[in-house]
Amino acid sequence: MTNVPIEDTAATIAQIGRLREAGAGLVRVALRNEASLEYLKIVRQAVDMPLSADVHFNHRIAIGAIEAGIDKVRINPGNIGDDAKVREVVRAAKERSVPIRIGVNGGSIDRAKYPNLNAESLVASAMDHVRILENNDFFDIVVSIKASDVRLTVESNRLFASAAPYPLHVGLTEAGYGVSCVVQSAAAIGALLIDGIGDTIRVSMTGDPVEEVVVAKKILEAAGLRKAPVRIIACPTCGRTDPSLDLLSIAQEVEREMIARFGEALERSGRGIVVAVMGCEVNGPGEAAHADAGIAGGRGGAMLLFSRGEKLRRIAAGDAVCALADEVERIVREDSE
Numbered sequence: 001m002t003n004v005p006i007e008d009t010a011a012t013i014a015q016i017g018r019l020r021e022a023g024a025g026l027v028r029v030a031l032r033n034e035a036s037l038e039y040l041k042i043v044r045q046a047v048d049m050p051l052s053a054d055v056h057f058n059h060r061i062a063i064g065a066i067e068a069g070i071d072k073v074r075i076n077p078g079n080i081g082d083d084a085k086v087r088e089v090v091r092a093a094k095e096r097s098v099p100i101r102i103g104v105n106g107g108s109i110d111r112a113k114y115p116n117l118n119a120e121s122l123v124a125s126a127m128d129h130v131r132i133l134e135n136n137d138f139f140d141i142v143v144s145i146k147a148s149d150v151r152l153t154v155e156s157n158r159l160f161a162s163a164a165p166y167p168l169h170v171g172l173t174e175a176g177y178g179v180s181c182v183v184q185s186a187a188a189i190g191a192l193l194i195d196g197i198g199d200t201i202r203v204s205m206t207g208d209p210v211e212e213v214v215v216a217k218k219i220l221e222a223a224g225l226r227k228a229p230v231r232i233i234a235c236p237t238c239g240r241t242d243p244s245l246d247l248l249s250i251a252q253e254v255e256r257e258m259i260a261r262f263g264e265a266l267e268r269s270g271r272g273i274v275v276a277v278m279g280c281e282v283n284g285p286g287e288a289a290h291a292d293a294g295i296a297g298g299r300g301g302a303m304l305l306f307s308r309g310e311k312l313r314r315i316a317a318g319d320a321v322c323a324l325a326d327e328v329e330r331i332v333r334e335d336s337e
């Protein structure tokens, strides 16, 4: 989701470009009032990225966004007002085949109706909105049920998935920032994806939204739903690692080199390579036998080059990254022949 006002169209367009480059497949923009629609039109014309409009309460903004060419509208029909307004939004959405996303979260459910915040009340609240659309003969519905609590988010989405046929947009809300956000988002979204639940995902992170996309892609990779063109595996090191080796720096250098040399070609071909950087040659090649190629620390500053668990040769640590890249190039070339 962009985090600049849409009135700043240049910043919005630039941010959408950066999100696209980072791998986002759909970007949501917040429309705060009817005047926002003029700016949305400018943004819509400037980018070909699928866009979702975030609208609260006002049916005219939702309709205007649909007419401006938005690809999805996030609005809760129960908050629009009377039935006639809901019908107008539904008619506009149907005319242009635009799905409506219902978004329920712990902070927004009606506490008078649902005094207890739990999976049942979140799902019941989502279903209240769903039924309004269904009663208007509208079924192109996406639902998101989010909480800031990992367990509550997972349980609510599991419950909804077992009760209703609609696609789910999954994520954690108010997830914070940094390591804490990454771990909590990965736990919640990852658990659901591994269960086969979740059609789109969003990592909510305070700060640059590009980071949200980077983390989301890593979660998809961890859940086996996206193949990383280059995946680096590295051991945590232990007392067997030669103290002269700075394994973290070597692993980071290997990652940079692999992405620079092979990232684009691998992304295009859809193939992924796994490259290992291990602390010792005693256990490293065996522990990383599933890697396409790797290097492992030896004694006295040397490193061992290996491929699919087979030891190839020893090399000076200073030449290891280059030798590893050459070996990966050979493997990629052989595979493509």
Ligand code: SF4
Pocket: 235, 236, 237, 238, 239, 240, 241, 278, 279, 280, 281, 282, 283, 284, 287
């Ligand atoms: S590969 Fe070697 S250095 Fe790394 S954790 Fe295993 S035993 Fe320790």
